[in-house]
Amino acid sequence: MKKCQVARKSGRRSCTSSSTAITNVRYGECQKNHAANIGGYAVDGCREFMASDVEGTTGALTCAACGCHRNFHRREVETEVLCEYT
Numbered sequence: 001m002k003k004c005q006v007a008r009k010s011g012r013r014s015c016t017s018s019s020t021a022i023t024n025v026r027y028g029e030c031q032k033n034h035a036a037n038i039g040g041y042a043v044d045g046c047r048e049f050m051a052s053d054v055e056g057t058t059g060a061l062t063c064a065a066c067g068c069h070r071n072f073h074r075r076e077v078e079t080e081v082l083c084e085y086t
Contacts, residue, residue: 024078030063032072049073 027049035042046066053059061070 019081019083022080022082024080026076026078027070027073028076030066030068030073032066032068044068046073 029048030044030046032043033041034044044066046063046068048065049070050064051060051070052062052064062068063070063073
C-alpha cells in the first residue's frame with residue numbers, strides 16, 4: 001500500500017484560529033484497459049498499488065504487482081482538517 005501524507009496551512013486569514021489540513025493519498029485498484037487496442041475491455045485484477053522501489057526513484061512510480069504506472073491506479077484522497085484555536 002502506498003501512502004503519502006501532506007500537511008499544509010489553510011489559506012484563510014483569521015486572527016483567532018488557524019487550521020491545518022492533512023491529506024492522505026492512497027492508490028487502489030488498477031484501471032488500465034489491456035484490451036483497448038483490439039476494442040475490448042479487460043483489467044488485470046491488481047487490487048492495490050505497491051511501489052517497486054524506494055521513494056524518489058523512477059521505480060517508485062511503477063507497481064510491483066502489475067507493472068503499470070501509478071497513474072493507472074485509482075487515486076483515493078482523504079482530507080482531515082485540524083482546527084487550532086488561539
